[in-house]
Amino acid sequence: MTNVNCDQLIDYLNGTLNEQEQKQFEAHLAECPECREIVDATGELPYLADPVEPNTGMKSRILDAVFDEEEHPASLAEERTKRDSPAPPATMAKRGFRTSKWTPLVAAALLVSLLGNAYAFYELSDQPDAPAAPEVAFETVDLQASEAFEGTGTAALVHEEGALNLLVQANQLEPTSGDQVYQVWLLKDGQPIPTGAFTPSQENEGAVFFSLDENTEGWDTIAVTLEPNRGNTMPQGEIVLSAAIDPEA
């Protein structure tokens, strides 16, 4: 890397050059076959992903938005604001199903059997004249990773016949050592109760199912900590994953 411009390639790919630097680097690209060939190779990287069929109706939605953009330049921003606002629980439940983020098969099977009724509810609720649905509320949330933690997770909460069922699934977890466990907590006004613990599999995935028969209402937060040992009634370790949940759900 003798040419100082070649050094800017990664900034260019990262989109972090300012306007002038961008122009200069583009001029460099035209002159430097090596940088250009590296850029070309990145065009093949998407084929590392598994092929995914496009969303239903996606093409017309996107093309409409693209051509609409011409006449109403603000529409994209408006659309974004709309989508950024919190989705009602019903929508969240639907999203949870549609994208099926439950990697371990066991967790998936458990969720499906557990949610037999909830799923029927979800199916029915799509039809305006559906008969009265059973009393099942279902919410899924993506857990937010704390700084410097690389794992991801999802939680599903199901209120059914006076019980609260909780399923947490996480992946890309850092391996535990010694007696360490990942501990799940439900919190109400900052007060936690332990709701199951797990250790990651060899694939760095983990899942835990927990059912509460009493005190099922009003939880506002779900968190996962990395505890030095199993069985703590108060968290001692750092929070690695967490999310706000809807106390009304």
Added chain:
Amino acid sequence: MEKISDALLYERVRGKDKDALEELYDRYEKMLFSYLCKMTGDRDLAEEALQEVFVKVWRGVGSYDESKGKFVAWLVTMSRNAAVDLIRKQKKPSVPLDEIAEVESTDSSVEETAEWQEKSEQIHQAVRHLSEEQQKMVHLFYFKGYTHETIAEKCGIPLGTVKSRIRLALKKLKTSLQMVQEGGVLDDKREL
């Protein structure tokens, strides 16, 4: 009939030819959407990112010409950066959705699948020639939605080092990909 090149289609897009944009969209919808799904772990977010890319193409933001390399590479860079921005705005951890492909029904033509398979085999083969560290750099930069700053922070490596590692990884990827594409049997022991 000879297929019109991407660059030529893009020229027409610049002249506000809607059909040309649609043709480009059709060519790269599945590839970019698959990539964006893997990166964001969210079909809705992937669609949003893809929409931003084509809005930019249509509006001529950061215009393309052949001196910047292949059109598809330019699209991939825009897609990556659109997704990185959206992930950051939503503060949404990326989740791998490997199972999507199995869950969804496929109605793709045999031809497309065959092309995908060939491309996929080539890039997978090429990536195998990267060291573990280099594969990690490519993964973090292109599939985790991390900027080079984030990689530096998370891995505790100086930014300059991260940049040169990503560059070196991509350079090696380029070389091994070229060899795979030329049909040369790649000797695993050969130093690239």
